[in-house]
Amino acid sequence: MSLQWLQQPAKPVDISSRDAAAARQDDLTKPRGALGGLEALAIQLAGLQARPCPAIDRVHITVFAADHGIASAGVSAYPQVVTGEMVRNFASGGAAISVLARQLAATLDVVNLGTVNDPGEIAGVRRAIIAPSTANFLDQAAMSDDQLVRALDEGAQAVRRAQSAGSELFIGGEMGIGNTTAATALACVLLEAGPPEITGAGTGLDEEGVRHKAEIIARAVAFHRGFVADPLEALRRLGGFEIAALVGSYVSAAQHGIVVLVDGFISSVAALAAVAINPGCREWMLFAHRSAERGHQRVLDALAANPLLDLGMRLGEGSGAALAVPIVRLACALARDMATFSQAGVSNRD
Numbered sequence: 430m431s432l433q434w435l436q437q438p439a440k441p442v443d444i445s446s447r448d449a450a451a452a453r454q455d456d457l458t459k460p461r462g463a464l465g466g467l468e469a470l471a472i473q474l475a476g477l478q479a480r481p482c483p484a485i486d487r488v489h490i491t492v493f494a495a496d497h498g499i500a501s502a503g504v505s506a507y508p509q510v511v512t513g514e515m516v517r518n519f520a521s522g523g524a525a526i527s528v529l530a531r532q533l534a535a536t537l538d539v540v541n542l543g544t545v546n547d548p549g550e551i552a553g554v555r556r557a558i559i560a561p562s563t564a565n566f567l568d569q570a571a572m573s574d575d576q577l578v579r580a581l582d583e584g585a586q587a588v589r590r591a592q593s594a595g596s597e598l599f600i601g602g603e604m605g606i607g608n609t610t611a612a613t614a615l616a617c618v619l620l621e622a623g624p625p626e627i628t629g630a631g632t633g634l635d636e637e638g639v640r641h642k643a644e645i646i647a648r649a650v651a652f653h654r655g656f657v658a659d660p661l662e663a664l665r666r667l668g669g670f671e672i673a674a675l676v677g678s679y680v681s682a683a684q685h686g687i688v689v690l691v692d693g694f695i696s697s698v699a700a701l702a703a704v705a706i707n708p709g710c711r712e713w714m715l716f717a718h719r720s721a722e723r724g725h726q727r728v729l730d731a732l733a734a735n736p737l738l739d740l741g742m743r744l745g746e747g748s749g750a751a752l753a754v755p756i757v758r759l760a761c762a763l764a765r766d767m768a769t770f771s772q773a774g775v776s777n778r779d
Contacts, residue, residue, distance in 0.1 A: 432578060432661070434585070439683035439709035447476030450483070450764065457767045458775050464763060466735070467756075470715070471764035474757075477688050477713060478597070482765040485598045485688075485757050488535035489591035490747050491678065492519055492526060492602035493583070495542040495670035496562035498571065499649070500607035504642045506632045509562075509606045513546030516604070520553040525744055526602055529751035536594060538587060542580060542670040557583050559670050563611075566649050570666040571611065572673070577661070580670040584677025592685050598757070599682045600690050601699070602747025603671040606632070609722065612698040614646045614667040616724055618657040619701050620731055624650065627724030629694070629743075660705035668702070675699035676706065683710035690757065692750040693720035693743060697728045704732065715757065718742060718749035 450472045455461050462468065474483035494516045500509045518524045519539045522531070530537040540555045541548070545562050548554075559579050563571040572580065584601070591599050605611075609631035616627050628643040649667065657663035664673055676699045682689045691700045691714050704711045711732065718738035719725060729736060737753045770777040 432581065435581070435680055435706055437684050439707065439713060440686035442476040442712055443479035444476065446479050446481050447472055449481035450475030453481055453764065453769070456769045458770055458773050459767070466737070467760040467763060470757065470760040473715070474688065474761065475764070477686070483761050484765070485754065485761055487594065487596045488533055488598045488600065488754055489538065489594060489596035490526065490530050490535050490600040490602060490751065491538040491540060491587040491591070492604060492746055493540050493542055493671035493674040494544060494604040495559070496545045497605055497607035497611055497669050498563045498565035499567065499610050499645070501565055502567060502645045504610040504631070504645055505606045506634050506638065507606055510546040512604060512606050513544035513548045516541050516544060516554055517548045517551055519604070520551045524746060525748045526746040526751060529748060533751060533754050535751070535754070536596065538590060540583060540587065540674070542583060542674060563669050566611070566614065566653070566667050567645065568652060571668055572665045572670070574665065576670070577665040577673055580673035581677035584674035584679070585681035587674070588678050588681040588685055588687060591687060596687060598690055598754070599678065599687050600692065600747045600750040601675045601678050601696055602692060602750070603675060603695050603745055605669055605671050608669050608671065608695055610642055610646060611667060611669045611672060612695040613724060614649050615663060615672065615702060616698045616728055617646060617650050618653070618663045618667065619660065619705060620727060622727060627727060629723030631722070660702050664702050672699050676703045679703040679714065680707045680710050683707070683713035687713070688715060689713055690715045690717050690750045690753060692717055692747045693745060694722035694725040694728065695745055696747070696750070697725060697732065697734070701728055701731060717753035720749065
């Protein structure tokens with residue numbers, strides 16, 4: 430299995446549709462620019478979907494679950510068994526993203542990439558086990574070459590399922606105890622930032638817990654420093670199966686022409702890695718919300734991202750992105766259904 434597919438170009442933006450959408454916005458019965466970011470959102474979507482009036486009717490959400498060897502360093506407020514338990518909760522409909530997916534009439538795709546507490550076969554969960562967890566990246570790479578390839582491919586396969594279902598929007602979610610530590614370590618090397626600048630509370634650590642977590646990340650970054658100039662190698666050494674799957678899904682979505690709505694901190698770090706690997710995929714990303722996690726704003730700034738919401742969330746699972754879907758849908762509805770000045774018999778400005 431090769432990673433050459435990661436370098437395939439993203440689908441190009443349709444400039445004529447984008448321009449037509451912009452012209453239509455200026456002719457709708459409102460002062461120009463009065464809908465602010467909703468206008469820019471509809472125009473961006475028009476270019477991506479190659480139609481002046483875009484639509485987001487079919488939404489595909491994939492939650493990738495996986496465990497992390499770094500959890501043994503005491504970097505989370507929750508025990509590692511929670512990852513496998515949450516996989517069952519996703520499938521039974523009790524998790525936040527399960528509720529949100531139902532409300533949105535969205536497809537929810539749960540992929541178990543490997544958990545220490547293996548819940549076994551569960552209806553509605555895809556078993557794509559790579560290993561029970563990544564290795565502890567304090568003194569070795571988190572993933573082997575083969576494991577990285579498999580995780581990235583699982584992300585691409587999720588996008589192919591979304592495309593087969595005719596989905597117009599892809600949301601990637603994640604679950605894995607210890608994964609804010611992995612994402613923070615990866616962000617530190619991609620941004621060339623110090624761990625204290627990026628490290629946050631994750632699942633709810635107190636101040637002492639955050640200090641310990643930052644120290645663990647600093648040790649790991651120092652150990653791998655000579656090997657992480659290449660973003661793929663940084664991902665292999667410091668990432669996780671679910672983070673790599675998100676990276677693969679983002680690149681693949683851009684190549685297949687499916688808009689991505691990026692969730693919070695961990696998903697944004699995956700987006701940062703995806704853009705470092707294939708810069709063209711950035712055009713296909715919308716950003717849902719600004720997380721309460723300390724390092725998220727730094728990651729958003731690096732991606733020149735302006736998220737739609739800021740609700741102080743830090744749950745993950747794709748939950749913040751799911752909450753932003755109605756805003757995206759309403760931006761499309763306004764662009765499509767508002768009358769123009771001539772249609773409404775309203776005088777336009779001079």
